[in-house]
Structures are given as C-alpha cells and as structure tokens.
Amino acid sequence: MIIxxxxxxxxxxxxxPIGFLALAYVIQYLFKSNTEKSxxxxxxxxxxxLSSLLAAFFGWMLSLSGGYEENLLxxxxxxxxxxxxxxxxxxxYKKYKKEEYRTPYYHAGFHLMMLTLLLAGxxxxxxxxxxxxxxxxxxxxxxxxxxxxxxxxTLTAASTVSVYDGIVEPVLxxxxxxxxxxxxxxxxxxxxxxxxxxxxxxxxxxxxxxDLDHSEFIRRILLxxxxxxxxxPKGKSQLTQPEIDLLSWWVLHGVSTSQSVKAVxxxxxxxxxxxxxxxQSAGPAALDSIAPADAASIAALKxxxxxxxxxxxxxxxxxxxxxxxxxxxxxxxPLLQKIAPQVMWLVLADTKITDAGFESLKSCANTTRLNLKxxxxxxxxxxxxxQFKKLEYLNIVGTNIDDAGLLGLTPSATLKKIFCWQSGIxxxxxxxxxKKYPNIEIDFGEKK
Amino acid sequence: xxxxxKMHFENKRREFLRGSVLGLGGIAMGSLLGCGSKNADRKAVxxxxxxxxxxxVNPHFLPKAKRVIYLFQSGGPSQMELFDYKPMLYxxxxxxxxxxxxxxxxxxxxxxxxxxxxxxxxxxTFKQHGAAGGYFxxxxxxxxxxxxxxxxVKSMFTExxxxxxxVIFTQTGNQLSGRPCIGSWLSYxxxxxxxxxxxxxxMVSKGGGDQPIxxxxxxxxxxxxxxxxxxxxxxxEPVPFLNNPQGIDRMDRRRALDxxxxxxxxxNEVWHDPEIESQINQxxxxxxMQMAIPSITDLSDEPQHILDMYGxxxxxxxxxxxxxxxxxxxxxxxxxxxxxYHLGWDHHGSIASGIKKATSLTDQPSAALVKDLKQRGLLDxxxxxxxxxxxxxxxxxxxxxxxxxxxxxxxGCYSIWMAGGGIKPGMVYGESDDFAHNVVKDKVHVHDFxxxxxxxxxxxxxxxxxxxxxxxxRLTDVSGDVIHNLIA
Numbered sequence: 008m009i010i011x012x013x014x015x016x017x018x019x020x021x022x023x024p025i026g027f028l029a030l031a032y033v034i035q036y037l038f039k040s041n042t043e044k045s046x047x048x049x050x051x052x053x054x055x056x057l058s059s060l061l062a063a064f065f066g067w068m069l070s071l072s073g074g075y076e077e078n079l080l081x082x083x084x085x086x087x088x089x090x091x092x093x094x095x096x097x098x099x100y101k102k103y104k105k106e107e108y109r110t111p112y113y114h115a116g117f118h119l120m121m122l123t124l125l126l127a128g129x130x131x132x133x134x135x136x137x138x139x140x141x142x143x144x145x146x147x148x149x150x151x152x153x154x155x156x157x158x159x160x161t162l163t164a165a166s167t168v169s170v171y172d173g174i175v176e177p178v179l180x181x182x183x184x185x186x187x188x189x190x191x192x193x194x195x196x197x198x199x200x201x202x203x204x205x206x207x208x209x210x211x212x213x214x215x216x217x218d219l220d221h222s223e224f225i226r227r228i229l230l231x232x233x234x235x236x237x238x239x240p241k242g243k244s245q246l247t248q249p250e251i252d253l254l255s256w257w258v259l260h261g262v263s264t265s266q267s268v269k270a271v272x273x274x275x276x277x278x279x280x281x282x283x284x285x286x287q288s289a290g291p292a293a294l295d296s297i298a299p300a301d302a303a304s305i306a307a308l309k310x311x312x313x314x315x316x317x318x319x320x321x322x323x324x325x326x327x328x329x330x331x332x333x334x335x336x337x338x339x340x341p342l343l344q345k346i347a348p349q350v351m352w353l354v355l356a357d358t359k360i361t362d363a364g365f366e367s368l369k370s371c372a373n374t375t376r377l378n379l380k381x382x383x384x385x386x387x388x389x390x391x392x393x394q395f396k397k398l399e400y401l402n403i404v405g406t407n408i409d410d411a412g413l414l415g416l417t418p419s420a421t422l423k424k425i426f427c428w429q430s431g432i433x434x435x436x437x438x439x440x441x442k443k444y445p446n447i448e449i450d451f452g453e454k455k
Numbered sequence: 456x457x458x459x460x461k462m463h464f465e466n467k468r469r470e471f472l473r474g475s476v477l478g479l480g481g482i483a484m485g486s487l488l489g490c491g492s493k494n495a496d497r498k499a500v501x502x503x504x505x506x507x508x509x510x511x512v513n514p515h516f517l518p519k520a521k522r523v524i525y526l527f528q529s530g531g532p533s534q535m536e537l538f539d540y541k542p543m544l545y546x547x548x549x550x551x552x553x554x555x556x557x558x559x560x561x562x563x564x565x566x567x568x569x570x571x572x573x574x575x576x577x578x579x580t581f582k583q584h585g586a587a588g589g590y591f592x593x594x595x596x597x598x599x600x601x602x603x604x605x606x607x608v609k610s611m612f613t614e615x616x617x618x619x620x621x622v623i624f625t626q627t628g629n630q631l632s633g634r635p636c637i638g639s640w641l642s643y644x645x646x647x648x649x650x651x652x653x654x655x656x657x658m659v660s661k662g663g664g665d666q667p668i669x670x671x672x673x674x675x676x677x678x679x680x681x682x683x684x685x686x687x688x689x690x691x692e693p694v695p696f697l698n699n700p701q702g703i704d705r706m707d708r709r710r711a712l713d714x715x716x717x718x719x720x721x722x723n724e725v726w727h728d729p730e731i732e733s734q735i736n737q738x739x740x741x742x743x744m745q746m747a748i749p750s751i752t753d754l755s756d757e758p759q760h761i762l763d764m765y766g767x768x769x770x771x772x773x774x775x776x777x778x779x780x781x782x783x784x785x786x787x788x789x790x791x792x793x794x795x796y797h798l799g800w801d802h803h804g805s806i807a808s809g810i811k812k813a814t815s816l817t818d819q820p821s822a823a824l825v826k827d828l829k830q831r832g833l834l835d836x837x838x839x840x841x842x843x844x845x846x847x848x849x850x851x852x853x854x855x856x857x858x859x860x861x862x863x864x865x866x867g868c869y870s871i872w873m874a875g876g877g878i879k880p881g882m883v884y885g886e887s888d889d890f891a892h893n894v895v896k897d898k899v900h901v902h903d904f905x906x907x908x909x910x911x912x913x914x915x916x917x918x919x920x921x922x923x924x925x926x927x928x929r930l931t932d933v934s935g936d937v938i939h940n941l942i943a
Contacts, residue, residue, distance in 0.1 A: 231898065232936065248939050294517065314648055317513045319913055330789045331650045380832065402832035426832030452830030 014069030027055030337364025410436030428452025514913025519877025530800030610885020689773030842871025902935030
C-alpha cells in the first residue's frame with residue numbers, strides 16, 4: 008500500500024533532477040566564470056543531487072509494483088543510478104579541488120552527467136509511452152502497437168476470418184493493449200496474444216471460458232466507471248456497449264479461436280457489433296458528403312418565414328420546417344428545387360401544398376423524413392412519395408390518401424415508419440399493407 | 456445603473472487578481488475603477504463575452520429528438536407504489552429493514568430520530584404489462600397500457616434529499632439555485648423553431664399539494680434572461696393581457712413598441728447590457744404571442760374523442776390533464792421545451808390515499824399525451840420524460856399503523872420513465888435491490904440522465920459550455936455519461 012503510494016510519487020519528482028542538473032550544465036557553459044558562478048553551480052548541483060536521490064528512491068518503489076518490461080526497466084534504472092553517482096562524484100571532485108576544479112576530468116564528468124541524464128530520461132519516456140515513442144508516427148504513439156481499425160469496419164457478415172482475429176483482437180488492441188502488451192504488463196497481465204490473455208495476471212486467471220461470473224477480465228470491464236478497479240482505467244478510451252457485449256459473448260461461448268464471423272453472423276450480439284462498427288465508419292462521412300446549399304434559395308425561403316436549419320454542425324443537410332409559414336403552397340414549392348439534394352428533413356405539415364406543388368419536390372433525393380400532416384395531398388402523389396429513395400419516416404396523418412393510395416405505394420427500402428391516422432386509410436388497408444411489408448411500422452392511431 | 460456597474464466590477468475580479476499577481480495591480484486598478492470605462496470599452500467587453508459564449512445554433516451531431524416535454528412529478532413519487540415491484544416488502548411487512556441495506560446511506564432529519572425502521576408493504580398490487588414484462592401498479596393502469604411505448608428506468612439516483620435542492624439539481628445540474636435549467640440551456644443553445652412562441656414554456660398544475668415549487672427551477676441563471684421559462688398561468692387566461700386595452704388597436708401597440716424600442720436601442724448603444732436586448736426580445740415576443748396564443752389555448756377545435764383520452768379534467772384550466780393537452784398543442788407548434796410541474800407526490804403520511812389521489816390526476820393524461828403524440832407522428836422526435844426529484848423509503852416514516860403509513864424522501868433509488876425522441880421503447884432499464892433502497896444494476900445518476908437527454912437532442916454535453924464570471928459551466932457540471940443502452 009505505502010509502497011504503491013511512494014511509487015506514485017515518482018512522476019512528481021522525476022522532472023526535478025532533469026531541470027536542476029541541466030541548469031547546472033547550462034550555467035557552467037554559458038556564464039562567465041567568477042566566484043558567484045561557482046557558488047551557483049554548487050547550489051544547483053546540490054538541488055539536483057537531492058532531487059535525483061528522491062526520484063530514484065520513488066522510482067525503485069514504483070518498480071516494485073511491477074508491470075514494466077524488465078529489459079527497459081533495467082536500462083532506466085541503471086542509467087538513473089548513474090546520474091546520481093556521476094553528479095555526486097562531480098560535486099565531490101569540485102569541492103575537493105577547491106579553486107582549481109576546472110580540469111579536463113571535471114568537464115568530462117559534466118558531459119557524462121548530461122549524457123546519462125538524457126539516456127535515463129529517454130528510457131523513462133519509452134516505458135511510459137511505449138518503445139520507439141520518440142520517432143514514431145503521431146497516430147499510434149501511445150501504444151507502440153499498430154491498431155488496425157480498418158480491420159473491423161470492413162468486415163461483413165460473410166467474412167470467413169475468425170471471430171478472435173477479426174473482431175476480438177482488434178478491440179483489445181484498440182482499448183487494452185496500450186498498457187497490457189509485450190513491453191508493458193500492468194498488473195502482470197498481457198493480452199497481445201491469446202496465450203497471454205488466457206494466462207491471466209497477478210490476480211490469477213483472467214478468463215474462465217463459458218463462465219462470465221468467474222472471469223476477472225469481464226468483471227473488471229463491468230465494474231462501475233468510478234470504481235478503482237474498473238478497466239480500462241479512468242481517462243483511457245472506454246469500451247462501447249457493443250464491444251462489451253461482444254467480449255462477454257466471446258467469453259461465454261468458450262473463447263473460440265476458430266469460429267468464423269460468418270458462422271456466427273446470425274447472432275444478435277455479433278450483428279449489432281458489426282452494424283455499429285459500420286455505422287461508426289459510415290455515419291459522419293455520409294453527413295458531410297454534400298455540397299453547400301444554394302444561398303439565394305435559402306434566403307428566398309427564409310424571407311417567407313420557412314425555417315431552414317442545418318441538421319448538425321459541419322453538414323450542409325437541412326431541415327425545412329414550415330411552422331412559421333402556414334401559407335406555404337404550390338406557388339412557393341419551386342423555391343425548394345435548387346436546394347433539393349440538401350433537404351433531409353422536410354416538414355410540410357399544415358401547409359397549403361397540394362399534389363400539383365408536391366410534384367416539384369421530387370428531386371429531394373436525400374430526404375429521410377417527410378411530414379405531410381394535414382395537407383391536401385391525395386393518392387395522386389403516392390408514386391412520387393415512392394421516389395424518395397432514402398425515406399425513413401412518412402407522415403400522412405389527416406391527408407386524403409386512402410387504402411388504394413397506401414397499397415399503391417412502393418416504399419423505399421429504408422422506410423421504417425408510416426403515420427396515417429385520420430387519413431382516408433382504413434384498418435383493411437393497413438392490414439393489407441402490413442402483410443406486404445411486415446418490416447414497416449404503420450401507426451393507425453387510437454380511434455377514428 | 457448601480458447594479459450594472461457592480462456586475463461590471465465583479466466580472467473583472469479574476470482579471471484584477473491576475474493583474475495583481477503580475478505586479479500590474481495598479482494599472483489594472485485604473486481600468487477597474489472606471490477611469491477608462493468608456494463606451495467603447497464596454498462594447499469590447501460585451502464582444503469578448505459574445506465571442507466566448509456562442510450558442511450552438513446547430514446541434515453537434517444528427518439529433519433524434521427535436522423537442523422535449525418534461526412531466527415533472529414534484530415531491531418524490533414512490534417507486535414502490537408505481538413501477539418498482541418488490542415482493543419482498545409484502546412478506547417482510549412490519550420487520551426492520553436490514554442495517555446492511557441502509558449501510559451508510561443518508562436518511563433525512565425527519566426520520567433520523569426514529570428507533571425503528573419497519574418495512575412497509577406497498578399500498579398497491581402489481582401486474583406485468585407489455586412485451587418486456589415490466590411490472591406496473593394498479594394505480595397507473597393507463598401508463599401500464601402504453602408499456603410498449605415507454606422505457607422505465609428503475610435505477611435513477613440523486614445526491615439531494617430535500618425537495619428544493621433536489622428539484623434544482625435535476626433541473627440545473629447543481630443543488631443551489633442560480634444556474635440555468637435544462638429548458639433555458641436548450642432555448643439558448645438550439646434556439647426557437649417557432650418565431651411566434653417562446654421556446655421554453657412552463658405550466659404548473661394547481662391543486663396538487665403541499666410542497667411549493669420555486670421559479671428558480673425554470674430560471675435562466677447566467678444565460679440571457681429571455682431564455683427563462685415563460686410560465687402559463689393556471690386560470691382561464693393562461694397568458695394575461697393578451698387583449699389590447701379598450702381603444703388601443705394593434706397598430707397603436709406596434710407604434711408604441713417601436714418607440715420604446717428606439718429608447719432601448721439608445722440605452723443599448725451606451726451600456727451594451729445584454730439585459731436590454733433581452734427586454735427588447737421579450738417585448739417583441741409578447742407582441743407576437745398576442746396573435747399566436749389564442750389559437751393554442753382554445754380547445755374548441757379538439758374532437759370529443761381526443762378530449763376523452765385525457766380524462767374528465769381536461770377542460771378545467773390548471774389541471775394536469777389540461778396542461779398535458781396544451782403541451783401536445785405546443786409540441787405541434789414546435790415549441791422546443793415544455794415543462795409541466797405536478798405537485799402532490801410528497802407522501803410522508805397515509806401514502807395509500809396520497810398515491811391514489813396523485814395518480815388519479817396524472818396517470819390518464821400522461822398516457823394520453825404519449826398516445827396522442829404517437830398517432831400524430833410526433834412522438835418520433837419528441838422526448839417525453841415523466842419523473843420526480845427522488846424516490847421514497849421502503850420503511851415507514853413514523854409508526855407503522857394499520858390505518859396507514861407514510862414514506863420519507865429517498866435519494867438512493869427511484870424510478871422515472873421516458874418515451875419517444877430516440878429512447879428505446881418497451882424497455883425496463885436498471886434494477887434495485889429487494890427493498891428498492893439501493894441500485895444494484897445499471898445506475899443512472901441525474902447527470903447521466905441529463906447527458907443522455909442532451910445526446911438525444913444532438914448535443915455533446917461536454918462541449919456545450921457557457922462561460923460566466925470566469926468559470927465555464929455546463930448542465931452536467933463536471934460529470935455525466937451518456938447511457939447508450941437507453942437509446943434506440
């Protein structure tokens with residue numbers, strides 16, 4: 008406990024000797040010689056020596072907590088001890104020689120101290136940030152492990168790669184291997200290979216295949232975020248829910264290495280994980296894939312009180328809402344033509360639009376939500392509605408569209424919901440449509 | 456102007472301290488004491504403030520919800536009598552709550568001198584409803600009937616044990632009043648969709664009960680004051696003075712407003728006080744509301760079967776049912792945030808009759824609102840929230856008598872429900888222990904709830920910040936995680 012605490016003071020003190028000793032070096036070689044300078048160097052050297060002893064002591068305590076790669080740790084340890092020894096020797100030599108201290112030995116000692124200092128610092132840095140940190144690319148600095156995010160997102164349900172290689176390992180690489188890898192083994196636990204993962208760490212076995220309750224690996228992940236033992240620790244990038252589900256599923260189903268993604272693709276957890284990974288790579292890209300909308304058209308629409316609102320920061324897709332423009336009708340509809348590709352949400356509810364005006368909106372190819380509530384739209388516009396290829400939400404509440412219209416609709420593959428309360432549509436129509444398109448949720452309302 | 460000058464000074468406190476530290480105290484002092492406080496300086500100060508505090512205008516990412524209706528049940532609805540079925544409480548009726556369950560949890564001063572904490576059997580029977588098989592009490596049959604449309608969260612917990620701080624904590628993210636509430640944050644951040652109505656409207660139902668609610672719960676705090684909630688009155692005239700006085704027509708009103716605005720603009724040129732702009736905004740909004748409000752508040756165009764959905768009280772202004780149908784009508788007009796408050800959930804004594812009364816006033820209208828929004832296709836992008844500031848204890852407050860008992864405040868565990876706006880429908884989230892005292896699975900802190908709500912509106916709660924008097928603030932203060940499992 009106390010050792011742990013003392014160990015954690017190492018990062019607090021470690022930068023002091025670096026500063027002091029380097030300062031002594033700077034003073035030695037930049038300042039003009041006089042008695043003041045000599046006294047100043049003495050002072051700074053003493054400060055450097057004391058702080059380096061403290062830092063070394065705390066560092067030793069930290070090394071006792073384990074988890075560091077031995078080879079690197081040795082290099083850091085012995086170079087750091089060298090810094091202490093050389094700086095003490097330097098000061099002792101200087102004091103011993105009194106006024107006559109400026110000998111070649113003295114300068115050699117000073118340079119040696121600086122060199123060991125640089126080396127010790129460098130090895131310390133490699134331990135914290137991963138080997139090769141100094142010259143690595145900006146992207147995978149922290150880990151030293153190459154993370155292939157691409158690997159997950161390009162997977163499909165038909166991939167024959169194994170679940171472990173294809174999705175489990177990349178998740179571990181992204182979220183865990185920064186501290187548990189071949190070089191750095193926090194808690195004596197590594198998971199860069201399956202063998203290491205199964206071997207476990209200082210708290211024993213990490214994974215009991217098929218038993219979530221006794222798998223420390225899963226337990227740590229599921230602990231409250233505020234919990235001291237929660238993994239990944241506070242401040243590190245956290246696992247997402249689909250990732251947690253995936254890892255739990257994998258452990259529960261026997262930690263298989265051979266099972267292919269294809270073989271288990273029907274499983275809900277896997278499907279959800281894959282679609283989430285795809286969404287993450289596809290989502291924002293789709294939103295910024297459109298050019299800015301025609302400014303003149305927007306100005307003209309705003310002039311007649313149409314709310315023209317970007318859907319989110321950084322996208323040119325728009326929501327058009329006529330809540331302030333109830334008189335919007337067929338005459339105004341052509342104003343939308345130039346910005347049609349950008350219109351993603353289109354709210355025409357309670358406007359004067361009719362089939363004639365709706366005709367001019369057919370170029371809104373990217374519209375996902377179309378609200379025609381309480382308008383004079385009839386069956387005549389049904390074919391046109393079918394042409395909204397990305398439609399997800401359709402509101403025809405209170406329109407004159409009836410069963411014939413509904414059944415005449417060829418819905419887009421993306422359509423999820425239709426709201427048709429208080430239209431001409433009857434229960435029969437809804438049932439017939441539902442039979443044809445069981446995946447579309449159709450809301451018929453309470454009672455007529 | 457004294458107040459304004461005071462503010463001006465206080466605003467610069469940090470700059471003053473910084474200046475002193477750097478040994479430039481004297482110079483800083485000069486500008487502080489107003490020597491250089493000219494018109495141009497004030498303008499510059501305001502410009503800097505505006506530079507830092509830019510409203511979002513657009514959400515950070517694609518939103519799932521465009522508006523929110525928050526049915527706040529003030530007083531602390533008992534989770535044991537509504538949504539959190541605990542069979543153990545029936546069998547252990549009268550026995551002491553195990554000390555290990557209470558642990559180090561805080562209990563309020565109202566029961567801390569009790570010698571005994573006997574568990575009390577819920578004054579309700581429960582049945583499963585909906586595809587998810589969630590339990591609902593006999594007191595909420597209408598909400599039970601929409602089980603497939605709502606998500607019940609049984610694992611809420613808060614940090615506050617008394618009404619005022621707990622309400623303020625839920626609404627502003629901080630226990631002390633003075634910070635902006637959720638509605639003000641949204642009004643400020645996302646702006647209004649409807650030019651003719653305020654973006655944040657508050658309705659408090661009357662005849663609820665004992666604990667009052669303070670208007671600090673819909674205050675805009677340090678945000679410009681035209682973002683505070685506009686409260687509708689409970690009488691026949693929800694917005695007073697809509698009609699012009701005798702002999703004044705709308706043109707006269709316009710001319711008067713323009714004239715006053717001219718004066719205000721002159722003052723604004725001199726002082727650059729954001730509150731002057733708020734005043735101008737509010738006058739303009741009032742003028743527009745004169746036209747827009749009557750069509751909202753007049754229910755004569757509602758067909759009878761819709762009115763019947765909301766229950767018998769719907770035509771009585773000031774009732775929760777009336778406010779619910781008003782909330783729907785405001786949502787139809789794209790009002791960003793409608794906040795309803797219903798009081799009367801503070802059942803320290805005779806909870807059996809208390810819960811009956813509270814649910815008889817709220818159950819049917821709450822469910823009707825969700826159904827009505829749904830059939831209009833509005834529930835899809837309207838988030839409905841139903842919940843209070845904390846829960847109640849499973850042990851009795853005072854003696855457990857055959858005539859009845861009450862329950863005390865309990866922050867450690869309570870239930871709320873949400874619907875629409877991207878919330879996963881037909882779900883029960885989280886679990887409490889056998890005594891509904893501690894959360895044992897999927898904890899949801901008030902800040903988590905707020906973060907999730909913001910997320911549904913397309914806002915990253917960690918990026919939505921306002922700097923005031925040298926400190927950056929957010930609704931979720933310095934914590935809160937989005938609960939992705941609640942999101943469809």
